[in-house]
Amino acid sequence: MAKPAPLSGFPELLPAQRVVEQQVIATLASTFELHGFANIETRAVEPMDQLLRKGDTSKEVYVLRRLQETKDAARDKGLDNGLGLHFDLTVPFARYVLENAGKLEFPFRRYQIQKVWRGERPQEGRFREFAQADIDIVGRDLLPFHHDIEVARVMLDALGRLDFLPGFRLQVNNRKLIQGFYRGLGLDDDAVDEVMRLVDKLDKLSPEQVATSLVAEAGLSDAQAQQCLALATIRATDDSFVARVQALGVEHPLLDEGLDELALLLRGTTGLATEKVRIEADLSIARGLDYYTGTVFETRLDGYESLGSICSGGRYDALASDGRTTYPGVGISLGVSRVLVPLIQRGVVTGDRSVPSAVLVAVADEESRPQADAIAAALRARGIPCEVAPSAAKFGKQIKHADRRGIPYVWFSGTDDAGAATHEVKDIRSGNQVPADPGTWEPPLEDLRPRVSTSSTTEASSTTEASSTTEASSTTEASSTTEASSTTEASSTTTKETDQ
Amino acid sequence: MAKPAPLSGFPELLPAQRVVEQQVIATLASTFELHGFANIETRAVEPMDQLLRKGDTSKEVYVLRRLQETKDAARDKGLDNGLGLHFDLTVPFARYVLENAGKLEFPFRRYQIQKVWRGERPQEGRFREFAQADIDIVGRDLLPFHHDIEVARVMLDALGRLDFLPGFRLQVNNRKLIQGFYRGLGLDDDAVDEVMRLVDKLDKLSPEQVATSLVAEAGLSDAQAQQCLALATIRATDDSFVARVQALGVEHPLLDEGLDELALLLRGTTGLATEKVRIEADLSIARGLDYYTGTVFETRLDGYESLGSICSGGRYDALASDGRTTYPGVGISLGVSRVLVPLIQRGVVTGDRSVPSAVLVAVADEESRPQADAIAAALRARGIPCEVAPSAAKFGKQIKHADRRGIPYVWFSGTDDAGAATHEVKDIRSGNQVPADPGTWEPPLEDLRPRVSTSSTTEASSTTEASSTTEASSTTEASSTTEASSTTEASSTTTKETDQ
Structure with missing residues (x-):
């Protein structure tokens, strides 16, 4: 067997690097447990019809087939009854809740830290196999709004315990607020969805470009398009956004409901802001997935904006329903690999030894x-x-x-x-x-125990050459040092690119 | 969405049951770390040619295909370059060692606790998705024999910390011993493999049936067949087996080497025998997989013999090689799901609460x-x-x-x-x-913290009716109680079947 090459999109860690991931997962788990969240694991596979039931194939599902299964049998069975690997932990969790509803106590609070798979084109922070850490609270028929505040608080508590993380920004919005606003403008359901999809592109396109497509693709008037953009530019770290939205002169009961909820969420979390953690209402945030019905969350890491949102979620009132009973939920999901692998590969964090032995x-x-x-x-x-x-x-x-x-x-x-x-x-x-x-x-x-040692990206890039020589010759944990310093060299360029 | 049904072979646990699995995994991990084993995780997928390189398709590999991948592209690519889910943690570990050899320190000691997948027909203790906990020590070019003793000791230390486990029997043998014996009888390489395969069936067939097939299928004389059976019946809890093998009058240098190694292994582990743990040389044990070259391990749980071996492994001198360098290894793998899921489903163990909250x-x-x-x-x-x-x-x-x-x-x-x-x-x-x-x-x-609570199967079956009523009405953790007591009822029959 020749020396095997790594598979793109399937990151693996060296032992000293794995120390970091192990300690991060332990910190997340113990924080979630301090808040009373029970741990579960769901199987890696779900029926294809479940994975595709939103008609959303953008997740690039991996389909499974048993090697011994005849090709005809696989084709006859069709995709509907076949199995695929889960692409997130929310769809399996909704299925788990329905399957075990009679044996669970509601509201049911669980955390889940597992691998998920997506056949996407690999790029920094985007992998084909990666770990997520999810917390969700699901009620039977009803779920009070204070749980929306709670999941945000619990995740902030957990992230705050990861000392090596750079600063970050939790951005919150509310689907009722934006949908109510669009309806108040006179748009119908189809137009509301289309506008949400187009406004969501504001992080890639200019306001002018988005305005043009709002008119051309969603059939809005210029005035309507300008109102949508005006809403999307509102940002605030307190409930002052309410007055600014109201000043736009649009009225709808759903808008009022959304404003109330988002104001509650901000008031319930602002006490948690620190030098490292900012919490803000950002009325441009919508989340692509269509199961959210109220609160939505995204999180951006300072200096790593190119990674996109590292921690996202929201309220979903209708994801799990067996026809008779509906189980509304709210949750938030941290992209463990999305955050850690780039930091580890850039040499920002590593374990200080490659074995547990003291x-x-x-x-x-x-x-x-x-x-x-x-x-x-x-x-x-x-x-x-x-x-x-x-x-x-x-x-x-x-x-x-x-x-x-x-x-x-x-x-x-x-x-x-x-x-x-x-x-x-x-x-x-x-x-x-x-x-x-x-x-x-x-x-x-x-x-x-092994400790997680940190070097800031700035230090890493300013001392690249010197440190790689010094560290390599001091021989402490030669293998990881080599690895860490070679990736540091390679990635200092990447870091600069990302920062700009 | 109607209420989903469980998928056969993909067991999932309720929160109070997951408490047991979490604590078992934590105990295993901390024991392995006390012995200086570093943790790694490997990706879930391997190239198909790696998974099939032994020509062994008995593992029923799950083959992956991206949903968006055209069928033609998938067919053109063929199985050789496609990806499949790993069916154990040894093959991925051997690949990881080769891929990262320049960055690892040898001897490299690692543990790995992950899910694996096999498309087998599900039955008790045999699943399509299940967790394994593996420890291995791999050297470069050479690996001293004392590491064979070490992996056995470490796993016995870990199993000994799982209080709820019934007693068990670690059975050890040595491939050199049996192969040397067969060669001493005058058999060639092909016949040696065939005899190993046939003798391995002694747990299902009678000695007479095996003797018949040794003659009919492997071409042995009656006298040779009787010698093979005589060897396979030898069992001992100390090195007295050496004299008994020698008394059979067969001679071969490889046989002597195997006898020496197995005697060393027994002398190095007998001190660990307790009331619950028996360690014995069992000269019928061969292990199906063909990469073992010396020591082989199997483990049987008292009262759960139908589960087969719950913890197996051995020495493999040639599994990982890049042509220039060979990395001999020795390891042992615990079937975490194979042991836990039946015990949990029979209600023998559960967590005493369904949430972490005190x-x-x-x-x-x-x-x-x-x-x-x-x-x-x-x-x-x-x-x-x-x-x-x-x-x-x-x-x-x-x-x-x-x-x-x-x-x-x-x-x-x-x-x-x-x-x-x-x-x-x-x-x-x-x-x-x-x-x-x-x-x-x-x-x-x-x-x-939640605790793992145990009820022996005997208690469970003698008090089935009474306890299920009493427990259900006392309302402590109603959901698991219902679950536990209903499975207890169902499984008390199973237990009796297995015990006979």
Whole structure:
């Protein structure tokens, strides 16, 4: 077998990089649990008719076929009954709720952190396989609006615990507000959808271009088109947007409802704004997917605007219904891979070692391996991750074994003149070596587990050449250093491009 | 959308059941990390030519196609370049090692806990989507034998921490031993493989039937067939098997090597045997897959023998090679779903609540919701998972909300005559209600997180009728109770069948 090449769009991480993803997922999970969200996992596959039921094939679904299944059987069965990989976690969750409604307690609050698959053309932050972290709250028949505020708060709490994240902006809007506004302008249902779709392009097209297509494609008058654009330009970090919308002179009961809800949402979340976190009403946000019926969320990461929204969601009042009962929900989904993979590939974050071990237990000769195993067992019994040297090489080589992996301590044992066992532990960073007892010694808490280490993109790009040399020669975790510094070099250009 | 039906072979868990799986995975991960194994994840897909390179299509691979991909393009591309879902974690791991060899440190020790997919016919313990937990150690060119002992020890350590598991038997053998023995009998390479395949059927066929096919299909003499059967019947919990094999009078250098290795393995693991854990040399074990070259492992769970081996693996000296360098490895893989799903479905284990919340903060009226949110925030700041009541219903109804989910505490706030805030917390199991301070109160440690609760199958089947009624009426976590008791009823029969 020749050396295999990576598959574009299917990112994989090296062990020290995976440390970052593991710790991020653990932080998200523990935050969601602090807020009382239960964890579930759904199967990777859904029936094709479920995946396509909105007629939306833009998600580029992966269709499955069993190898042994005859081609005729696969064709006869058709797409409707076939299986595909899920492209998000919301559609499977809605199906899970309907399937298990009799066994769940409502409102049902769950989080779900899983891979999803989309056959899209790969680009930075857009993958064919990626991890998402979703929280949703679903009610039976009714779901009070305070849950819209709650999911925003919970996700802000979670994101706020990821120290290495740059600043970000949570943008909120409300479908009732924009749909009510368009209806107040006299538009019918079809025109409302078309206008929403066109206004959503304001992040790519100029206002003039959008105005032109509103008239040409959606059949609006110039005056109507200008009103739509005026609405879409409104941004505010408090409920002052209400007066500005009202000043446009459009009236509709649905508009009022949307204004009330969005004002409530802003008042319920502004207390969470910090130097790093801005929360704003942005009346241009609509979200492409058509199941949202009220609140919508998007999130932009400072300096990584080209990634698009890293965390999106909203209220969906009719996604899950079995005909008799409807289960309205609200949720928000973080693109874990979308955020992490670019940061990791640019070398902004990495783990400070490639193994969990805090200690390498040295082996003087193969005969004494059982004693080394016993020392390791004593350390593990007190929760200290460690490994035993794989061979009784010279101690210098064993220390190098630890150094290459970023293991901070090496344990040496021997016997004194009286034949009693002696133990010493060496901090290989300082060279400091002290006597130690395998039954009581503990490393400082910060050395117990691998840590996520951060270097800002600015530092990374200004010190590229120097740091890659220095770090490579200091040999701490050679493999990831090489990886990190080579991607840093490659990506410093990318960073500049994105920043502009 | 009508109520969806479950998909056979794709098990999903209810929230209280997922608590068990979460805690098992956390226990496995932390044990593997204590032993210095680094975590990685590989993508779900591999090129079809990799998945089929052993010519082994028995794994029923799922082939992928993008929905938008034209059928002609898919056919032209053919299976060789297409993608399929991985059917285990060993083949992807071997590919990951080759792809990243320059960035990894050897010996490389990793664990991997992920879903895998096989299009097999579903039956108990056999699923189309299931989770596996693998540990492997891979060297460059060489890998000392003590790592064979190590992976067995690490997995035994992990399994030993799963309190709810019944007793089990780790069965070990060595391919060199059996292949050397067959060659010592004068068989050629083809005959050796054929005999291994036929002897592997001893768990389904009688010795007489196997002897007949050894003669008829593999062309052995009666005497050779009897020798093969004599070898396969040898079992021992210590290295006494060596003398018994030697007594059969067959000689071959590879046989000696295999005997030495297996004796080392038994001597290195027998100290780990307990009342629940038996370790034995079982010379009938061969493992179907053909990449094993030395040590092989299988594991049988007491009372669940019909599940087959729940934890298997072995030494593979040639799985990963780029032509110039070979990466020999040894590993062992636990079928997480294979063990857990039957135990969960039979009601042997479940979580004691369906949400992470230890506390429900009651809401007296919607106006005071912000105060309830503040109390919840104070509790969360000290790591206490909690949720705020979704509506200001009567307190009795709010207590019931907690009770249905298994939340042990409800927090009540009010104001005293002087207008100062008052706080009380009620343990709804005992009814005990005491004053509490949101800044300092803590629940007992055992109430902080959901716990895994166990009922032995014996208890379950002897008390089926009575317990399902009693439990259902006591209302603690009604949904899971109903689920648990209904599966208990259904499965008590299954249990008896399996036990016989």
